[in-house]
Amino acid sequence: MTLRTEAHTPPVSEVRRFGPAQRWVHRTTAALMGVCVVTAAFLYIPQFAELVGRRELVVRVHECAGLALPVPLLVGLVSRWFRADLGHLNRFGPHDRIWLRAALRRDKRRSSRPAAKFNAGQKIYAAWIAGATLVMLGTGLIMWFTHLTPLMWRTSATFVHDWLALTIGIVLAGHIGMAIGDPEARNGLRTGRVSREWAEREHPLWRP
Amino acid sequence: MNSEQPEGPGKPQPPSDRGTPVGRRVLLGTIGLGALGVVTAPALQRALEGFLGAAAGKDPTGLTGLLPNGGGFRYYSVASSVPHKNATNYRLTVDGLVDRPKTYTLDDLRALPQTRLVKDVQCVTGWRVPGTPFEGVRLSRLLDAAGVRSTAGAVRFTCFDGTYTESLTLDQARRADVLVALRMQDKNIGHDHGGPVRLYVAPMYFYKSAKWLSGITVTEDVKPGYWEDRGYDVDAWVGHSNGRDDDPTN
Known part of the structure; x- marks a missing residue:
């Protein structure tokens, strides 16, 4: 009786991408942002507003979620792993310039999209959404505490809040769409681990 | 670790x-x-x-x-759901400090002389709809018909959404540009816009123009309404209240 050794399939080699700090900051921020977007739709889009009514309650939930939005990130700062990732997101190297140029030319070849732990698109997105969130927070506070700010400010703040909300909605849809298109990236944020093969393909300059 | x-x-x-x-x-x-x-x-x-x-x-x-x-208009409701009313079940009561309290049906209101006004609508949240026709019965006519007593100083409005309230001083309520409106944009007012009958206070921010109007009560003093309990001005003149400087709505 000869037993043929089964074709040896090595366990898929995995690398650590995110620790608990990064994963929980992302998770809670995403949940709060989701609440903001859904309640905003209830307040803003007439068909949804008719469906829900209860305007005062919806406003209160929207305000609380908005106020809480920066909290997960601030709490996450106690983790040096999270701070290190913020550093990766902040710093741009020569390869990021190459990546951005390729993105502008719609050049999708891997070789023209060099990336370290985060690619240049992810870095720009992270910085922009952080800034936009703070602008939403500031204008939201002006609209909320109407008697603290001078004449005119509230109308102006409402204007910026409305248009930036629309912009964030579109950008966020792009962010979620790209995540849907890349299961391994989502896996990274869910479990903290990604396959080595994926890491070398998508983030060739990253040394995990 | x-x-x-x-x-x-x-x-x-x-x-x-x-x-x-x-x-x-x-x-x-x-x-x-x-x-x-x-x-x-x-x-x-x-x-x-x-x-x-x-x-x-x-x-x-x-x-x-x-x-x-x-x-265009935006839909704001403070209640979770609002019953629908039509010519058969709609009633508007006028009571409080009056000599002759009265209940109107929709047909009663339609039989009274109608006034048509075309002005801008200005919401306190910023949106504005220019040149909007409203048509209905002057509130002053209903007050006169009820016989307002000399002790009265204000009018309180209640709505069949069960939640919203508004109020005006008697002088404000008697203005010629304050209507119990039956038509908007030359159509009967639909449910979403506060129909079949809503208040229309032309010179004030639109939250004063209570939707789904069902009760007019003459009182001694002004009682702040729903949004006014939550920080909005009671005297809501467009351009001169709520920290805003919008152009007048005429």
Whole structure:
């Protein structure tokens, strides 16, 4: 009786991408942002507003979620792993310039999209959404505490809040769409681990 | 514990080359643009209103209506659901400090002399609908018919959504541009716009124009209404209240 050794399939080699700090900051921020977007739709889009009514309650939930939005990130700062990732997101190297140029030319070849732990698109997105969130927070506070700010400010703040909300909605849809298109990236944020093969393909300059 | 660390053993990996802090610049730039937006908002808003108002007129999809300042009315309700009323079950009561309390049906109201006003509608949250026709019975006519007593000083309005309330001083209520409105934009007022009968207080912010009007009670003093309990001005003259300087609505 000869037993043929089964074709040896090595366990898929995995690398650590995110620790608990990064994963929980992302998770809670995403949940709060989701609440903001859904309640905003209830307040803003007439068909949804008719469906829900209860305007005062919806406003209160929207305000609380908005106020809480920066909290997960601030709490996450106690983790040096999270701070290190913020550093990766902040710093741009020569390869990021190459990546951005390729993105502008719609050049999708891997070789023209060099990336370290985060690619240049992810870095720009992270910085922009952080800034936009703070602008939403500031204008939201002006609209909320109407008697603290001078004449005119509230109308102006409402204007910026409305248009930036629309912009964030579109950008966020792009962010979620790209995540849907890349299961391994989502896996990274869910479990903290990604396959080595994926890491070398998508983030060739990253040394995990 | 090392296995819990996201980047293998040892210390967190320092950014391989320090690189330029572009992220910080993008973040600060976004905040700066936001602040600039607030400062230049009045001019931007005027330009956009003109452009979007024109575009909305030619837009068969109605999508421009969803854009900020896209024109048109927005639906605000403070109640979770609002019953529908029609000619058979709608009633408007006039009571309080009056000699002859009375209940009107929709047909009763339609039989009274109607007044038509065409003015802008201005919401306290910023949107404005220019040149909107409202038609209905002058509130002063209903008050006169009921015989307001000399001790009265104010009028309180209640609504069949069961939640909303509003109020005016007697002098404000007697103005010729305050209607118990039955028609808006030359159509009977639909449910979503507060039909079949809503209040229309032309010179004030639109939250004074209570939707789904079902009760008019003459009282001694003004009692703040629903939004006024939540910080809005009771005397809501357009352009002179709520910290706003909108143009008058005439």
